[in-house]
Amino acid sequence: MILCAQRGNTKTLSHKWEFPGGKVEQGETERAALKREIEEEMECHIEVGRQVDHTVYEYDFGIVHLTTFYCILIEGEPVLTEHQSIKWLHREELTTLDWAPADIPAVEKLANG
Numbered sequence: 005m006i007l008c009a010q011r012g013n014t015k016t017l018s019h020k021w022e023f024p025g026g027k028v029e030q031g032e033t034e035r036a037a038l039k040r041e042i043e044e045e046m047e048c049h050i051e052v053g054r055q056v057d058h059t060v061y062e063y064d065f066g067i068v069h070l071t072t073f074y075c076i077l078i079e080g081e082p083v084l085t086e087h088q089s090i091k092w093l094h095r096e097e098l099t100t101l102d103w104a105p106a107d108i109p110a111v112e113k114l115a116n117g
């Protein structure tokens with residue numbers, strides 16, 4: 005199943021759903037950034053696997069370069085800290101959520117297997 009997270013109402017893209025993650029810091033690989041963000045934000049440990057997709061989306065607040073990876077939960081359980089809610093969904097259920105626009109291509113790839 006796939007972990008989906010809903011953004012809070014104090015943020016840009018309020019109430020939109022996204023894949024947990026965050027911004028890559030200087031000198032960091034994308035995979036290391038994802039592992040770090042999940043440890044910080046969800047208080048659990050993951051193994052980052054193969055890339056699902058890469059998209060570039062221009063929002064009114066800026067351009068987001070979004071890379072999405074398959075991950076496996078290896079220790080702990082995701083905890084709700086920064087998000088409004090989190091949900092585990094089967095890939096076929098992903099399209100029922102209101103996703104951030106940058107995520108739509110990745111969601112469609114996952115939904116279509």
Ligand SMILES: Nc1nc2c([nH]c(=O)n2[C@H]2C[C@H](O)[C@@H](COP(=O)(O)OP(=O)(O)OP(=O)(O)O)O2)c(=O)[nH]1
Binds near residue numbers: 016021024025027068
């Ligand atoms: N983590 C994550 N961010 C996403 C996704 N789709 C998408 O458009 N974004 C956007 C939201 C943010 O503008 C940016 C990620 O930055 P972030 O994780 O630090 O989010 P944030 O809102 O806390 O950052 P900020 O407002 O402080 O800039 O990418 C997604 O699936 N996952």
